[in-house]
Amino acid sequence: MSGVFTGAVRPGAWVFLFIFLAALLVAPFLANDYVLTILILILYFAYVGQAWNIMMGFAGQLSLGHAIYVGLGAYTTAALYVHYGVGPWIGLIAGMAIAVACGALIGFLAFRFGVSGVYFAILTIAFAEFARIGFDHFGWVGASGGYFLPVAQYSHNDVWNLRGKPIMFYYLMLALSMAAFAICALLLRSRMGYFWQAIREDEEAARSLGIDTFRYKMYAVTISAGMTSVAGMFFAFYYNNLFPEQVFHISRSIELILGPIIGGIGTLFGPIVGAVLLTGLAEGLREIMDYFGYDAPGAKQVFYGVCLLVVVLLVPNGVWPPLARALRLTGGERRKTGEGHAGRETGEGRDR
């Protein structure tokens, strides 16, 4: 069970990371539209996986209803844009505020009244379901008939209004997922990151060390909710259509957590590795099936199920910890936690 939360990285890994980043930067110039679409999806799932990981991986609070925060971010930014012409970045302030308030409400109800574990997870599902049903009847944003952003052929990329070509969305999502990675890395190393991990490991012991567990769990939910709502803005302006049955559906919440689970819960690279594996392989599978002329609508879900099964059986802590060890990217047996010790004292570069 040790090394579960391995995230510390050797200096050599920075080279690896640099090459990876460089590849992502030039990718749109080498990829065709189809591949670009898949890359955008991968980055999207890396981003939301990272945001979800703060709650579950860092603070140990299982949310199975994260679609609600995506949906609130999406609907708020879209509605403000369509109804009032408010640009998405301004609308995002409102979207984040609403998502954070929703996360705070769920967190308050659960943590104040001692709801935890499975019961907490069920509460998060319940809220996402309320939202789905609520938006199904919310005429102002199209109710169950869907809500649509005006689409036109854009000659140039308008980042301020998020109107443009896929390549713009690619770079937006790349920037967002890099920012999410950096934020998570900072959070994990911070005082709060330590307190979260203590709560995740043993809440009662954490309290005995003076940690106001209610407060820090609230921080985890609200930060995670706020970050997730940004993905909602992206979702709305990239796809230009929103349906409650899709946006808030539980399958969306599940889909979003598979990446970090398969990649490695609580690790910094897990959500990225998981997103690459799941989305990349699922799309690859579809290609192969198309090639051979098969048409199986449920194939992706079955594939996700198989992936999950394989991971749970073979690498229960996710793909990243053993992968990192195999690539000799982390300090292996010596590093046990998600935090790099100050390398100066030991002469070993054990930063992330």
Add this chain to the structure above:
Amino acid sequence: MGAILAIDGVNKRFHGLRAVQDVSFEVAEGAIFAVIGPNGAGKTTLFNMIAGVFAPDAGSIVFAGERIDGLAPDAVCRRGIGRTFQIVRPFAGLSVEDNVMVGALLRRPDRAAARAHARDILARLDLADKRDVAAAALTLPDRKRLEVARALATGPRLLLLDEVMAGLRPTETDRMVAILTELNRTTGLTILLIEHVMRAVMALAHTVLVLHHGARIAEGVPDTVVRDKAVIESYLGSEAPA
């Protein structure tokens, strides 16, 4: 020196079982105070009331001049009481050092300062060479030491130790006694400990309180208490020194 901890008439019931009955005592600042008694005497329950795990049904607990009964465990810790758990609760997925870091960060928000403090404490408890090991991989004696280290890292004025010698070999017990004596002598830390290992109690405690069926049956200096008839009958039995 005045009392840093004053317990007055505390009671705790669990569904009709009187786990702690009308217990009163005071711990002087800078003292090492031991609570002994047979299994189920209510020692851990008494600790849990001091540490804020549950409030007493009746009575008061005053720490450093402030009533703390009924406060939450984290609030009690922030007021300066550190505690260990009889059944150890390490943060299994974290390294030994990071376990202690969690405690050290309470009063040292700066990470570098907290880490330096954590390392000092690990060195004091002979855990320095194991700091990179996952807590899950420690042996029981090391886990006991980690419990003490983590609680100590929060910078308490009063340290509650619940059977930290249990499962230790005699040489390890002597080492722990030496560590605690040293801590008490150099930092003036007040220690309240529950202990079954009489060897440690005799060596450490300035005062001993004996609980039996939740009630106090004796209190005094160790040499007197171990000769007390009621104590011998209810607890020490043949273990008592002649």
